[in-house]
Amino acid sequence: MALRFVGMDPNTGGEGSPTVWVEEESADVVLQGEEADELLLALVGSTQWVPGHTLGVPAHERVIRIPARMVPILREACDVAEHRDVR
Numbered sequence: 001m002a003l004r005f006v007g008m009d010p011n012t013g014g015e016g017s018p019t020v021w022v023e024e025e026s027a028d029v030v031l032q033g034e035e036a037d038e039l040l041l042a043l044v045g046s047t048q049w050v051p052g053h054t055l056g057v058p059a060h061e062r063v064i065r066i067p068a069r070m071v072p073i074l075r076e077a078c079d080v081a082e083h084r085d086v087r
Contacts, residue, residue, distance in 0.1 A: 007073030027084035033064035
């Protein structure tokens with residue numbers, strides 16, 4: 001597995017920074033961010049966002065928070081992923 005680094009939180013203090021990559025083979029966007037606090041996790045887990053979809057966050061998934069200042073980095077990652085020739 002190879003990751004293409006796209007960007008990091010521009011306000012990083014040098015450790016534990018929200019980061020964005022694109023996985024080279026699958027073009028999946030890979031995110032590192034602050035794990036959701038109890039309040040955000042409860043909101044996400046208790047809201048039925050799509051009718052008929054199961055409530056809650058599955059044990060194999062995590063809710064993370066990415067700072068709004070990273071939107072340009074996320075856009076770039078989406079562009080990288082979209083333009084990959086994945087079959």
